[in-house]
Amino acid sequence: MPVPPAPATAPDPAPSSVTGWGRTAPTTARLLRPRSYEETAAAVLGSDGRGIIARGLGRAYGDAAQNAGGAVLDMTGLDRIHEIDAVNGLVVCDAGVSLHRLMEVLLPLGWFVPVSPGTRFVTVGGAICADIHGKNHHVSGSFTRHVRAIELLTGDGETRLVTPEDEPELFWATAGGMGLTGVVLAATIDLVPVETSLMTVDTERAVDLDDLMARLTATDHEYRYSVAWIDLLARGARTGRAVLTRGDHAPLDALPGRARRTALAFRPGRLPAAPRFVPDGLLGRTTVGLFNELWYRKAPRERRGRLQKIASFFHPLDGLPEWNRIYGRSGFVQYQFVVGYGQEEALRRIVRRLSTRGCPSFLAVLKRFGDGDPGWLSFPMPGWTLALDIPASLSGLGSLLDELDDEVAGAGGRVYLAKDSRLRPEMVARMYPRLDDFRELRALHDPRGAITSDLARRLGL
Known part of the structure; x- marks a missing residue:
């Protein structure tokens, strides 16, 4: 691959505030924006004792692409x-x-x-x-x-x-x-x-968590894509009630005649950006509970073969720029874990605990994982994964998530590092058994520790 010439080197910029998508722990670093591979290499070799980390579009929820007091490479x-x-x-x-x-x-x-x-x-x-x-x-x-x-x-x-x-x-x-x-x-x-930029989508409602897991286990193999939204505020016999959405890429013959002329067009819509200042507490139990009730009742009991745009099926929140601001100034924590098949009781206990606690999450999704990749710190493993957004201002949130960490680790599961902002460092080795191998490889290829991040320092990676 040819390497383009490096442009003239610009002076280091003044430190800037850098944060993750959850907006919970901003830190200050020098933001560098290389435009060539050579310029990127020069930035890495010229990094000081606080090191450097690459950053993309800032969608890691926690501090994975932050580097307090050092440098951050904007790779865009x-x-x-x-x-x-x-x-x-x-x-x-x-x-x-x-x-x-x-x-x-x-x-x-x-x-x-x-x-x-x-x-x-x-x-x-x-x-x-x-x-x-x-x-x-x-x-x-x-x-x-x-x-x-x-x-x-x-x-x-x-x-x-x-x-x-x-x-x-x-x-x-x-x-x-x-x-x-x-x-x-x-x-x-x-x-x-x-063949098209549309999806054929099946939607159905599950009355509780057991009903949802049974539906996923029995028929997930029939679909390429599958996800379930869970109402974490539902209690009693309705605990874990959900809307299950599954689909595949629509074939050309599924489109009406005229639509086939633009079958591969990609036109995602966009709404106005979320307000820049939203008060804490807007997404509390009352408002999220109302949203969850309306969302569940709005979903069809069963609907087959609906045509839907790729953007709507995969990325509904992308239509609302800066949607992370709706959680208020304190931001939010996204918590995602996986527990293996055979550990369904652990999943039930966690969902019941969140429900009893009244955890106001309107973005709670459950999926089934297949075989994991061999990645040493890769998150997926065969099992059930639940992801949820929680306002950072929720009282007692830290202790609640610490308890969930213990439950997850006790079931042989793990928490997703790309979404983490508060995991205790002693939990990482329990969740990721190849952590020591990872540390040794880092030291081999980066003996002076040039590449680092707030996440790496916090968890001892």
Whole structure:
């Protein structure tokens, strides 16, 4: 891959406030925006004792892309798509290219990204370093499973092409490694063929958590994509009631005749941005309870084959820019965990505890994971994963989540580091058994500890 010439070096900028999407723990760092691989390497080699960390579009919920007192590399300036193989479904692109941009370019050619999380505003580098998962994990696995090669700049200043065949340890330490094995510069990614930019979607309601798990277990294999929204404020016999949404890419013959002319058009809609100042407490038990009741009743008891835009199916919140501000000035915590199959009772206890506590989360989703990737710090494992947003201002939130951590770890599960902002460091080794291997590999390729982050220091990664 050709390396472009580096532009003239600009003076270091003044420190700026940097925070995660949850807006809970802002810190100050120098924000650098390289526009070439050479400039990126110079920034890494020139970093001081507080080190440097790469950052994409800032959608990690916690402090994974923050580096208090050091430097943060804004990778969005490296945003070139180098090559598209529209015959075999392959793309080579810079790490700063967003999934949104890939969809804009690839969908008209009949291709889609192999894995998409709940937002398309993440970069390819971020997708690899968090080893993101989506609604299709039960059949397709995580994002890095579909990556053929990574161009990686390690902390010792060396740039290398890393593949799962040639350097499996470095490759799988990078997958889910939260950017701590090096700076991803570019990647080669396999794609998914599609005939349209629409989805065929089935929706049904589940009356409680057991009903939901039974439906998912019995029929999830029939769908490429599957997700359930859970009402965590429902109690008693309704605990864990849910709306289950599953689907696949719509074939061309599912569209009406006229619509086939623009079958691959990608036109995501956008609403006005959320207000910049929202008072704490707006999303309390009363307002979230009302929303949950309306959302559950609005959903059909059963509906089959509805056509829906890709953006609406995968990324409904992307239509509301800066939606993270609706939680108020204190921000919010996203908590996501996974427990293995056979640990359903642990999941039931957690859902009952959240319900009894009156946890006001209107973005609570449950999915089934398939086989996990070999990533040393990759989050998914076969089992049940629940993700929820909670206002950071909720009284007693810290102790509640500490209790849930203990429950999750006791069941052999783990918490997702890309969404974490408050996990206790002693929990990481219990949840991620290859942590010591990860630390050794980091030291090997970055002996002076140039690449680091607030997350790494907080958890001792």
